[in-house]
Amino acid sequence: MSRSQRLLDLLQLLRNHRFPVPGAQLAATLGISLRTLYRDIATLQQQGADIAGEPGMGYVLKPGFTLPPLMFSEEEIEALVLGSRWVASRTDTGLSLSAKSALSKIAAVLPEDLRHSLDSNGLMAAPSASPLAESVDFVAIRRAIRHELTATLTYRDGKDQSSRRVIWPFLLGYFDNLHILGAWCELRGDFRHFRTDRIISLELNATRYPRRRSALIKQWREQQFPDRPAQ
Incomplete structure (x- = not known):
């Protein structure tokens, strides 16, 4: 186990206890000596962890301390x-x-x-077999989703018929060889899924849609996956 991993494990142990934990118990759980434990606690205190206690008295991590965001296992x-x-x-x-x-x-x-x-990580994500040609501004789509903006969409369906409609974008799904935009469609009065490679144009409007994105996602999930437990 690396020292960084050990320090992270020690912090996690302390976070799991509301009252002081004897040093011997912490050392035994981590599989290290008491001397190493004392050094590790001193290191964490120097890095800003508000750990109270001393040898023979036990140690406790005071409330309010959060793990440094870049201490990963x-x-x-x-x-x-x-x-x-x-x-x-x-x-x-x-x-x-x-x-x-x-x-x-x-x-x-x-x-x-x-x-x-x-x-030196040995894990690999295989590249897409046939990369999609990008015909739409994904930055604009993500901005519409993030800021809950309506958008005016011109779309060509599977029968090569075009339509123009106002939508409320709330979800962008990335699949292996397909990207899908989930939105509430004002024209249909219901949820619709649009393949991004069939979007002819998409213009953001200055108006926000009248519902929160979280509420749209919740309703969409209930319709799409009625048998799944609520999240």
């Missing part, structure tokens, strides 16, 4: 790397570049041993 790093690689290979250009940039920023601030895990 090795499995968490593997999940981040795999997820970022999937995004980089299976989504639109904007998200792909953002995923690569985020991974670089994480690598720059990780401890050396965890940075090595990031660089």
Whole structure:
């Protein structure tokens, strides 16, 4: 186990206890000596963890302390790397570049041993078999979703018939060889799913749609997956 992983595990142990925990108990749980435990606690205190206590009295992590956001376990790093690689290979250009940039920023601030895990990770996301041609502005779509804006859409369906409608975008799904925009359609008065490769044009409107995105997603899930328990 790396030292960074051990420090993270120690913090997690302390967070699970409301009252002081004897040092011997912490050391036994982590499989380390008391001397190593004392050094690790001193290191965490120097890094800002508000740990109270002393040898013979036990240790407690005071309420309000949150784990540093860049202290990841090795499995968490593997999940981040795999997820970022999937995004980089299976989504639109904007998200792909953002995923690569985020991974670089994480690598720059990780401890050396965890940075090595990031660089030498053996997990791979296979590239899309047939990358989609991007005919729509995904940045605009994500902005509409994020800010709950209505949009005017011109769409060509599977029968090659075009229509123009006002929609409330709330969901963007990335599949292996297909991207789907989920929205409430004012023309149909119901939820509709639009393949992004069939969108002829999409213009954002200045008006926000009258419902919250969370409410739309909840209703959409209830209609699409009626047998699933509520989340």
